[in-house]
Amino acid sequence: MTPLAREITARITRNGPMPVQEFMRLCLEHPEHGYYRTQPAIGAAGDFVTAPEISQVFGELIGLWAAGIWAAIGRPSPVMLVEFGPGRGTLMADALRAIAKVAPEFRRALGVHLVDINTALRPQQEAALQHAAPRWHNTITTLPDGPLIVIANEFFDALPVRQIVRTESGWRERCVAVDNGRLVFAAGPAVEWQDDASVGSVIETSPDSEVRMRALAQRIVRHRGAALVIDYGPFEAGAGDTLQAVRRQQKVDPLAEPGLADLTAHVDFARLAATARSEGAASHGPVTQGTLLRRLGVAVRAATLVKSAGAKGPAIEAAIARLIEPQQMGTLFKALAIVDSRQPPPPGFDPL
Numbered sequence: 147m148t149p150l151a152r153e154i155t156a157r158i159t160r161n162g163p164m165p166v167q168e169f170m171r172l173c174l175e176h177p178e179h180g181y182y183r184t185q186p187a188i189g190a191a192g193d194f195v196t197a198p199e200i201s202q203v204f205g206e207l208i209g210l211w212a213a214g215i216w217a218a219i220g221r222p223s224p225v226m227l228v229e230f231g232p233g234r235g236t237l238m239a240d241a242l243r244a245i246a247k248v249a250p251e252f253r254r255a256l257g258v259h260l261v262d263i264n265t266a267l268r269p270q271q272e273a274a275l276q277h278a279a280p281r282w283h284n285t286i287t288t289l290p291d292g293p294l295i296v297i298a299n300e301f302f303d304a305l306p307v308r309q310i311v312r313t314e315s316g317w318r319e320r321c322v323a324v325d326n327g328r329l330v331f332a333a334g335p336a337v338e339w340q341d342d343a344s345v346g347s348v349i350e351t352s353p354d355s356e357v358r359m360r361a362l363a364q365r366i367v368r369h370r371g372a373a374l375v376i377d378y379g380p381f382e383a384g385a386g387d388t389l390q391a392v393r394r395q396q397k398v399d400p401l402a403e404p405g406l407a408d409l410t411a412h413v414d415f416a417r418l419a420a421t422a423r424s425e426g427a428a429s430h431g432p433v434t435q436g437t438l439l440r441r442l443g444v445a446v447r448a449a450t451l452v453k454s455a456g457a458k459g460p461a462i463e464a465a466i467a468r469l470i471e472p473q474q475m476g477t478l479f480k481a482l483a484i485v486d487s488r489q490p491p492p493p494g495f496d497p498l
Contacts (some may be wrong), residue, residue: 150179150405153292163321163334166389167353170306172408179405181382182264182304185343193330195395196300197376197475198237202466203451205240207442208374212241212295213249213370214493217257219293219486222370223255226294230286231301231453232260234267235274241297242278243396259294261286286361294365296373303377303410305354306387312347320348322401341385348387350411356421363425363484372485372492378478379412381432388412415482428487430495436476439469441494 147155154172158164174181197204212227217255229238238258246253262270271280283289309320321334343348349490362373379388389398391407398407409460419429431438448466452459470476483492 148179148403148405150176151329153179154322154329154404155327155383158210158324158329161381163323163332165308165334166320166331167306167308167406169322170389170411171354173404173407173409174304174306176405180263181405181408184266185404190382196233196237196480198299199235199383200468201462202240203444203466204439204469205237206244206438206447207444208237208297209241209244210248211374211442211493212297213245213252214487215295215485216249216252218489218492219370219372221255222293223253224292225256225371226259226289226292228259228260228261228289228294228296230296230298231264231269231304231375232267235260235271235280236376237297237299238278239274242275256295257281259283259289260373261289286358286365289365289455291369293369296362296371297376297378298373299376300304301377302352302355302358302375302413303356303379304408305352307350307352307411309387309389310339310349312341312343312349314345316339317349329404331401343385347385349385350383350388350414351417352411352414355413355418359418359421359484360425361397363422363427366484366486367426370486370489372483372489374492375413375418375482375484376438376479377415377416378440379480381480382414382416383414386412393491396442397463407474409411412419413480415480419482419484422484427484428489430483430485430491432480432482433495434472434477435481436470436472438481438494441496444470 177437227237258278260280261283263284309315311320311333317337317339319334319337321332322329323332334336388411389400391398415432420428451462453464468474483495
């Protein structure tokens with residue numbers, strides 16, 4: 147039993163079953179044992195591999211997207227380039243390299259800000275971005291006022307979700323309980339919910355995601371800018387239990403080793419978009435990751451790399467295919483853009 151499992155077991159024994167949302171938050175954010183406080187988990191040797199680790203082209207194209215946004219909002223100086231959940235700093239480093247080459251004025255105007263609670267990854271972020279003088283924040287609330295361009299790649303999927311389950315006696319909060327010393331899922335208190343889903347159905351919501359999107363949209367409306375959210379999930383969320391745990395790039399039982407496995411759930415893009423619009427921002431998309439990267443010029447950039455790569459060309463082509471092809475990440479991952487309502491559609495989201 148992990149140290150966090152012992153603490154959670156003690157809490158449940160003392161207070162009763164724990165809502166899934168609270169369990170997920172403890173697993174990821176516990177100040178001493180939380181996964182994102184302790185685990186340097188990204189990369190081939192870690193628990194999962196994200197798009198920036200697959201190909202440098204991903205971050206480069208995101209950098210060009212940010213440059214397009216900067217031009218659209220009037221080329222403000224200074225401007226913040228912000229990444230939520232920056233991992234090892236790979237995406238930001240690739241983006242800055244591309245920006246410096248094609249938009250040097252933007253590069254001089256921008257300041258790099260990283261919103262992240264994973265202190266275990268900070269040394270790698272510092273190494274990757276040592277020439278960019280990044281500033282770190284635990285939450286969006288400490289970002290300075292001013293124009294901002296935000297990148298959130300695989301960030302919202304790691305925010306806690308609330309689950310409710312339809313039982314024979316109605317909707318109930320889905321909780322984590324203790325049974326013979328083991329953590330198990332159980333139906334908790336009754337919940338008022340209007341849905342005629344069948345018995346056994348699970349509905350997920352993410353209040354934490356809505357809080358963060360609301361704060362982000364308010365800043366975009368107030369100070370101008372944009373946010374690009376890239377994550378996995380369907381175009382329209384429906385009933386279903388999407389909570390999963392990954393360790394060493396393999397799916398594991400979410401209850402087995404609290405604090406040692408990454409917990410995620412599908413992102414409700416429609417809900418995020420509606421939340422942003424409720425604050426006066428405009429939303430565009432979602433579109434598939436493959437669509438976005440193709441519109442941003444992935445084929446041209448990949449061809450240039452392959453041409454000069456020699457024997458490594460096939461590996462580059464395979465990495466690009468992993469990012470854009472439907473049977474890989476191309477359709478599972480979606481992209482949503484949030485902008486000031488005065489702005490035109492952002493790059494990659496233009497009507498075709």
